[in-house]
Amino acid sequence: MKILQPAASQPQARTHVVPQGTVAIIDKQAVAYNLDSLRHRLDQAGRRNGPRLWAVVKADAYGHTLAHVLGGLARADGLAVLELEEAHLCRAMGWRKPILIMHARYTAADLSDPGLAPLHVIVDSEDQLRELETLAQRPGPHAWLRYSGCLNHSGFPARTYRAAYARLHKLLQAGRLSGLGLLQHYARAEEAEHMREERRDFEAVFAGLPGPRCTENSAALLSDPDYAGSGDWVRSGIALYGISPLAGVDGRGLGLLPAMTLSAPIHGVQPLAAGAPLGYGATFQAARDLRVGLVHCGYADGYPRNLVAAGTVLVQGRACRIIGRISMDTITIDLSDIPQAGPGTQAVLWGHEALSIESVALSAGTIPAQLCVGVTGRVPRIAAAA
Amino acid sequence: MKILQPAASQPQARTHVVPQGTVAIIDKQAVAYNLDSLRHRLDQAGRRNGPRLWAVVKADAYGHTLAHVLGGLARADGLAVLELEEAHLCRAMGWRKPILIMHARYTAADLSDPGLAPLHVIVDSEDQLRELETLAQRPGPHAWLRYSGCLNHSGFPARTYRAAYARLHKLLQAGRLSGLGLLQHYARAEEAEHMREERRDFEAVFAGLPGPRCTENSAALLSDPDYAGSGDWVRSGIALYGISPLAGVDGRGLGLLPAMTLSAPIHGVQPLAAGAPLGYGATFQAARDLRVGLVHCGYADGYPRNLVAAGTVLVQGRACRIIGRISMDTITIDLSDIPQAGPGTQAVLWGHEALSIESVALSAGTIPAQLCVGVTGRVPRIAAAA
Structure with missing residues (x-):
């Protein structure tokens, strides 16, 4: 698989002033950087007027919170959301360019709200076709007809796709749709x-x-920009947040900057004598005397509970191994080699050049998207200082 | 391990009017029932004045939301929280009985707020001992001295426990603490x-x-009520929400009622021809023609992404197997045998007598507590009708 290097040199990792507490710092400038980086790749593909870009902000911007990333998305051509309510939220926050509703349980009345225009919707069922056919307001939204393809989550299969297209095209010609496009996941x-x-x-x-x-x-x-550059619109979600969608390479390797840094304070230090157990289930026993750090974050914050491989956190720039079972509120780490770290020292859990969310996902046997959307409401998201 | 049967017959599973949408119904009456059930077990242990009960409501009542369960906890003797902020929240919601702060990063000033009384705090470090020794206000909180035991997450080890106790006892005798207890996790x-x-x-x-x-x-x-009944205070979290803390038995088997029912609507139905793939990664291929239901819930709602064993959801009371990979927004199920179910039909994901959160946790290779605290902010919690 061919992976283009970004034109610029490796991006400079941004450092943040991290407030005390369990917190996710959200960096809209990283989002803006990633957006520009994607555009640059599309331009490299040789087209002066490359495809337009939908910035996917469903699931509250993949857990980053829409309000904190919106400022970084000013150069996107549109926002893609799942639900009608999210579209209203984007408008309330001042977004004036197109919005694409992807999940699309809508009625004709939903789509007639002039406050939502310019509105794009995906059409993926007979029900939705019929709703569009009852639309009174002109012009209606821009429709995108979804092909069910291999994903088969929704959309029209090969045998009915062209017939559905014909019905929408009739609406388009009658001035009842503002556009009609072809879409696939x-x-x-x-x-x-x-x-x-x-x-x-x-x-x-x-x-x-x-x-x-x-x-x-x-x-x-990211894997095939030559082709991707030839579409009319592209959609990007995970990469805008600085996270690699490809296995075996992290965002940094693709020239992206992480938009979320999750960190938590060490709230206590516990000496652990050789042979003593640690944590629920007593799954860990100290092979020698250890200095254990108690990090104030657990699975109730969205940190993964089951690590399938060795997990680490960063303390003062150094990797510390996670030892003992992760509990609802606490991660226990081996602080033996960092005597100067103690209560109040902030530990980075992911989103640093030395500890990517991709590597944590690998340790947890999952994908980074599950981690960033899974950060719970207990963790405040705070905007990075400019 | 001896497990007492509840004195009453199996509790009647409560049925809820379920609103359309991805939603967690929270049933405070189930919480009240579970609390009474635990009390009944303690009374069975033969003491007229059984131990008092701390209802643990950290992590926003284990993801159930404190506001929705508080009414069901009226007969608890106190609420146990992690953070100072949660204690203030409990008081703001009108809780007047004791509150125990378990995590206990506090200063003397924090503890002097008369609005928090009656307040109990755990003492688990030299720092906290010193803070209590500077307390000016009389009487101060009720202190609980934590033993680090085998857990070793915090607290005093055997070699320093009695010395720490002596310091606190001096404060108690001087009228500067309102109580002094002995605590272990x-x-x-x-x-x-x-x-x-x-x-x-x-x-x-x-x-x-x-x-x-x-x-x-x-x-x-639940495993040893004879002994448990002999303490002065007990703490219960997970069981109050109707969830079993013991392996191999679910809440129902312990005479508890689930306090959370997670459900989501089927938003589409997709025919899948024999041999066709389904979902991201095309990990599933239909062995025969199938009728696939698209359930509007995914890992961005907190549903576990990696099932290590067969997963199911309930549709019209019948178990439907999950097929294909769980995506950010969608669970795909085999609806072939339930032709009458379709768009708009609500599917139960857990919290039903025929589909417990314990069984979903087993399928996902985790514990039920991770599931209930992991339900994300995208899922509204709605109070069950009385």
């Missing part, structure tokens, strides 16, 4: 060969149908 | 033999020291 965007198959499959389905295309996501943009 | 409360060892260990440490004891938690109460 890949099932296997991380695997180049499979993704190309999915592309070819969809191209055969829509061959000859006019209208803009929107098929590429973060994984496609 | 077990590392292995689920394993009776180990728990008994931990008890004996602590008893040897505090032998001869006067003061109330607080050592037993939900697991201890």
